[in-house]
Amino acid sequence: MTPFTPIPESPSLWRNRSRWNVARFWNWTLRRRLHEFIAKQNQRELAPVFTAAGAQVTKEAGSSLPHTAVTEGQLKTLLAAVAASNSIDAPIVEIGSFRGVTTKALAAATQRTVVAVDPYLGEGGHEKDFALFREHTGGMTNVRHVRDVSDSAFTSWNGEPVSLVFIDAIHEYLHAWYDFAAWGSLVAPSGFVAFHDVDAFPGVNRVCQRVLKECPQWKPWAYAPNIAIFQRCD
Ligand SMILES: C[S@@+](CC[C@H](N)C(=O)[O-])C[C@H]1O[C@@H](n2cnc3c(N)ncnc32)[C@H](O)[C@@H]1O
Known part of the structure; x- marks a missing residue:
């Protein structure tokens, strides 16, 4: 694993405890709310930073697609990263696959394996979405x-490097930061981490900031409204 950033404690550690657990209240419920509050106060436009860094910046999100919140323009940006990472012989991982529209698009664009992590536990994705x-x-x-939550799937991962991680699961700061720190640590040199909902959710926006x-190992590589992609450049 790359020594990028320490991997924080797993969100499941607290989430899975009883709601009446006092330690859970202090260490998870309050902490989560505080982080979301801070994220909301500090939300920033990312396009200017990506432009200044020389990243590819697209102004239009493009038209919407059925069964996904990812738009045509966002998908094009994501697929550009798939193409740019084609020489890395390692899987792509999608955290949060919902109805599989983005999973299908990723898999159709490459011969690499696409690992879709989604527990379909009713938080965003339900049984009907799994169908x-x-x-x-x-x-x-x-x-x-x-079929697992991100942190548990990461713990069970065999350590194999990955070429691209698409983070699109729980959009709160603590979750998205965990997803980046954990799964990002597996990304091979010149590989990518993509975040969806960077403008719609303050927590994800704060993670990008x-x-x-x-x-500094992660260089801004591309931005389209609501999606941001970083490339590993150390
Ligand atoms: C925004 S949707 C994903 C959308 C999908 N990438 C697309 O564009 O079509 C979020 C998904 O994250 C899943 N999810 C919720 N908690 C999760 C967790 N802890 N780990 C991984 N996925 C999770 C939900 O079940 C839901 O299907």
């Missing part, structure tokens, strides 16, 4: 679904 995921990705031999400020 649509199966429908959309059925027959794609390079898709592997891991932190990456820009504290992680």
Whole structure:
């Protein structure tokens, strides 16, 4: 693993405890709310920073697509990173796959394996979304679904490097930061980390700001409204 940034404690550590647990209240509920409050107060436009860094910046999000919040323009930006990482012979990981539209697009654009991590536990994705995921990705031999939450899937990961991570699960700061620190640590040199909902969710926006400020190994690579992509450049 790369010594990028310490991997924080797993969100499941507290989330899975009883709601009446006092330690959970202090260490998770309050902390989470405080981080979201700070994120909301400090939300910033990312386009100017990405432009200044020489990244590819697209102004239009493009038209919406069925069964996903990812737009045409965002998908184009994401698929550009898939193409740019084609020489890295390592899987792509999608954290949060919902109805499988982005999973299918990722898998159709490469021969690499696309590992889709989504527990379908009712937080964003339900059983009916899982059924649509199966429908959309059925027959794609390079898709592997891991029915688990991000942190537990990471703990079970065999340490194999990855070429691109697409983070689009729980959009709160503590979760998105965990997803970046953990899964980002597996990204091979010149690989990518992409974040969806960087403008719509203050927590994800704050994670991107932190990456820009504290992680010089991650270079801003592309931005389209609501999606930001960093490339590992150490
Ligand atoms: C915004 S949707 C993903 C959208 C998908 N990438 C797309 O563009 O079509 C978020 C997904 O994250 C999943 N999710 C919720 N908690 C999760 C967790 N802890 N780890 C991984 N995925 C999670 C939900 O089940 C939901 O399907």
